[in-house]
Amino acid sequence: MEMLKELWAFMRTRKKYWLWPIFVMMALLGVLIVLAQGSAIAPFIYTLF
Numbered sequence: 001m002e003m004l005k006e007l008w009a010f011m012r013t014r015k016k017y018w019l020w021p022i023f024v025m026m027a028l029l030g031v032l033i034v035l036a037q038g039s040a041i042a043p044f045i046y047t048l049f
Helices: 002-014 017-037 042-048
Strands: none
Touching: 002 017, 017 042
């Protein structure tokens, strides 16, 4: 949680709000990869790509 606070403080002071969509997409991709590793959802995720 501390890393998110520091990231928010960095972006707020330097006006780098355009970075948020990039971080959100990276987080969603990470969650997708974790779900694809070993779950019943994996075959459905693979059909998306």
